[in-house]
Amino acid sequence: MRWFLSFLFLSFLAVVHALSSTGNRLLVILEDETEKSLYSTFWSDLEGRGYTLSFESPKSEQLSLFQHGARAYDHLLVFPPKSKGFGPSLTPKAVLDFMNKEGNVLLALSGKSSTPSAISSLLIELDLHLSSDRSAFVVDHFNYDTVSASEKHDVLVVPRPGPLRPDTKAYFSGEGVLAMPRAVPQTLGSDSPLVAPVLRAPVTAYSYNPKDDSGSMEEVYATGSQLALVSTMQSRNSARFTVLGSVESLEDKWFSATVKTPSDEEQTQTVNREFAKQLTAWTFKETGVLKVGKIEHYLAEDPADLNPQIYRIKNDIVFNMEVSEYEYDGYVPFELPSEDALQLEFSMLSPFHRLALQPTRKTDNSTVYSAAFTTPDQHGIFSFRVDYKRPFLTNVEEKHEVTVRHFAHDEYPRSWEISGGWVWIAGLWAVIGGFIAFVLVWLYSEPPSAKTKKTQ
Ligand SMILES: *[C@@H]1O[C@H](CO)[C@@H](O)[C@H](O)[C@H]1NC(C)=O
Numbered sequence: 508m509r510w511f512l513s514f515l516f517l518s519f520l521a522v523v524h525a526l527s528s529t530g531n532r533l534l535v536i537l538e539d540e541t542e543k544s545l546y547s548t549f550w551s552d553l554e555g556r557g558y559t560l561s562f563e564s565p566k567s568e569q570l571s572l573f574q575h576g577a578r579a580y581d582h583l584l585v586f587p588p589k590s591k592g593f594g595p596s597l598t599p600k601a602v603l604d605f606m607n608k609e610g611n612v613l614l615a616l617s618g619k620s621s622t623p624s625a626i627s628s629l630l631i632e633l634d635l636h637l638s639s640d641r642s643a644f645v646v647d648h649f650n651y652d653t654v655s656a657s658e659k660h661d662v663l664v665v666p667r668p669g670p671l672r673p674d675t676k677a678y679f680s681g682e683g684v685l686a687m688p689r690a691v692p693q694t695l696g697s698d699s700p701l702v703a704p705v706l707r708a709p710v711t712a713y714s715y716n717p718k719d720d721s722g723s724m725e726e727v728y729a730t731g732s733q734l735a736l737v738s739t740m741q742s743r744n745s746a747r748f749t750v751l752g753s754v755e756s757l758e759d760k761w762f763s764a765t766v767k768t769p770s771d772e773e774q775t776q777t778v779n780r781e782f783a784k785q786l787t788a789w790t791f792k793e794t795g796v797l798k799v800g801k802i803e804h805y806l807a808e809d810p811a812d813l814n815p816q817i818y819r820i821k822n823d824i825v826f827n828m829e830v831s832e833y834e835y836d837g838y839v840p841f842e843l844p845s846e847d848a849l850q851l852e853f854s855m856l857s858p859f860h861r862l863a864l865q866p867t868r869k870t871d872n873s874t875v876y877s878a879a880f881t882t883p884d885q886h887g888i889f890s891f892r893v894d895y896k897r898p899f900l901t902n903v904e905e906k907h908e909v910t911v912r913h914f915a916h917d918e919y920p921r922s923w924e925i926s927g928g929w930v931w932i933a934g935l936w937a938v939i940g941g942f943i944a945f946v947l948v949w950l951y952s953e954p955p956s957a958k959t960k961k962t963q
Contacts (some may be wrong), residue, residue, distance in 0.1 A: 517662070520528075527559040528796045528833040529609070530581030534557040534572070536565050536597065537586045548759045549783060556784075556793070556835075558582075565593040572596065572605045582791045583610060587754055589618040592625040599629035600717060608901060613790045615754035618644025618689030622666045633740045633748055634696030638729070640716050644689045645752070647712040652686060652766040653663065659717075663687040664768045667778060668706045674847035675898050677788045679705050683778030686761050690752030692734035699740075703898040705749075705786070706737040709782050710761040737786065738851055745901035749790040793835050795899045800829030800873050804891060807879060810900070817910045819918070822882045826851055828864065828905070829873040840874040844897075852892040859883040864893070886913040 533553065537543060541564065543550070550560060561580070563570045565588055583598070596887055601611060614629075616622055621642040630637060646660050656662035664684050670677035687707070692714045695702045704705060710731040736752040755761060762780040766771065803813050803922050807823035818824060830849070831838035843849055843866070852858040860883070864876035882889075888913050895903040922928055 513876050514581060526795050526836060529611075529792045531558050533560050533582045533584060533791070534580040534909065535560055535562050535584045535586070536570075536593070536956045537562055538564055538566070538589045538663045540564070542586075543849060543955055544759045546840055547759070547798065548762050548780065549757045552780070553783060553787065556788070558791070565597055570594075570596045572601055572610070573608075577945045578605065578608045578610050581610060583612045584787075585612065585614045587615060587620065587625060587626075589620065592623045592624075593855055599625060599632060603632060603900050604740055607744065607749060608730050609744055609746045611747040612692065613749045613751065613787060615751045616689050617754045618692035618752075619755075622691060623951060630693070630750065634699040635659065635750055636694045636696065636736055638692065638694075638714050640714070640719070642718055643714045643716040645687070645692050645708050645712050645736065646715040647709055649770070649834070650709045650710045652764075652769050653769055654765065654767055655928075656688070661689050661715075661766065662766070663690060663708065663736070664766050665709060665776075666708065667782060670844075671703060671705075673897060675842050676795065676844050676900065678794050678899055679782065680779060680786045681778065681785075683781070684775055685779055685782050686756060686764055686766050686777045687736050687753045688755040688761065688776065690736045690756075691711070692729070692736065693738050693750055694729050694733055695735060695738055700898075701894075702738060704735040704738045706735065707732040708734040708736055717851045731927070741898070741901075743902065745796075747792065750788060751786065758955060788835065789899065792901075796833035796901050797841060797895075797903050797907055798831045798838060799893075799903055800835065800870075801827075801903065802829070802891075804907070804909070812907050815909070815910055818882055819912055820884050820886055823879065823912075824882060825877065825879045826864075827867070827872065827877045828893060829875050830903070831873040838872040840869045840872065842874065847897070849876055849895055851894065852894070853880065853882070853889055854892055855885065855887050855889050858892075859885065861887070867895075882911050886911050 531720065540562075553560060573582065583602070591808060596801070600783050606612060614626070616626070622637060624641070627641065636774040644661060645663055645665050648660050650664050652662040652664050664686055666684055667681045668682050692708060695704055697789070702907065708731060712732045712734060714734060726819040733862045738750050740748045742748070751757075756779050761777060762778050762783070765774040766777055767775070804824055804826045805813050805815070807825050819867040829843040832841040848863045851860070851864050852860050860880050862880055864878050867877040868875040889909055891905070891907045891909070893903060893905040
């Protein structure tokens with residue numbers, strides 16, 4: 508009885524505690540303990556979703572991201588440092604090592620103080636760039652909050668972002684506006700497919716340093732939507748890194764602020780709290796995590812014999828793959844974004860087939876994607892491959908080898924089944940038949956009698 512009750516209690520806990528798909532140990536790097544109370548709603552939201560928060564000062568002696576060579580935490584949340592840098596345990600190399608071991612990082616920046624060079628050198632490694640003027644933040648004279656920044660125009664009010672591209676899922680979209688006070692702008696390297704912006708600045712925004720009194724706007728480093736307020740990078744091992752330009756946007760004050768831009772009629776409530784949830788959920792792998800379940804392939808005429816090692820050329824094959832997506836607290840069937848395709852390749856050195864996998868069936872926690880095709884007229888070692896890499900989704904790379912043999916000697920079609928051969932078969936039998944007929948006629952025809960000859 509007692510074990511049953513504790514079992515019930517545990518399953519109840521599992522239901523109320525949404526958990527990240529990779530772990531719940533979250534290290535928060537916060538230099539000034541007194542600032543902790545500014546973000547109380549943010550902390551309680553994270554704890555409510557099942558994270559165990561450990562707060563450390565970057566100066567702390569015992570701070571280490573690793574223990575016995577393994578990650579000591581699953582996720583890292585870094586608040587902007589007050590001083591020049593983070594100290595020896597949070598060097599760019601340590602953070603990259605943490606990501607190489609599949610740890611996720613959320614880095615918040617602040618335009619209130621200048622960003623240390625250690626941070627910009629870390630970001631350069633990830634192909635994210637900060638302005639060389641490290642005290643600059645984003646200002647916009649059209650999309651600012653008239654309630655709190657009527658003079659300085661440094662509290663940006665921007666709508667929630669929509670989907671980045673039609674073939675990506677929108678994990679950050681929704682209704683409402685966000686307040687981004689004194690956000691540090693980032694620009695994204697153009698040649699990395701791993702970086703993606705989440706929130707771009709409005710077209711009228713620019714980067715500005717209040718301490719730079721010269722007022723010259725001639726050497727602007729980037730403007731408008733070239734500037735990202737929030738950007739992300741997902742490495743090849745699917746570790747995630749998010750840069751949030753404005754740490755202030757996580758404060759209790761901005762979670763429930765009312766804002767008004769010059770063009771608005773009335774004040775509106777910010778949705779910073781919901782956005783902070785979406786952003787941390789994505790970064791700490793509560794959303795956008797794909798998992799491949801069962802993979803099955805078989806002969807179309809013999810579905811009972813699953814995943815055979817060997818096929819023959821010109822066999823009809825069916826391939827099925829279960830794909831699930833993690834959504835806050837469990838796996839659900841994965842839905843492809845509307846304009847995207849999940850493709851199966853059947854390849855030896857290069858693909859012989861590249862086919863779109865179609866959703867055919869759903870289980871409780873996955874969608875079954877299928878394709879049917881005929882093996883090519885080429886024998887050798889082939890593989891079924893699925894290679895699906897999209898912004899905001901973890902990578903799917905599957906490779907399953909099979910052998911494709913040629914026909915056995917008794918598997919070729921018999922000659923008479925090949926209609927193109929009928930002419931030659933008919934010719935052959937005509938010759939044989941003709942020969943026999945000739946022989947019979949020859950044997951049985953009487954020689955001319957000698958008598959007749961004599962009479963002549
Ligand atoms: C989906 O559910 C099945 C059966 O309950 C389970 O075996 C499988 O591991 C689940 N898949 C995922 C991705 O959780």
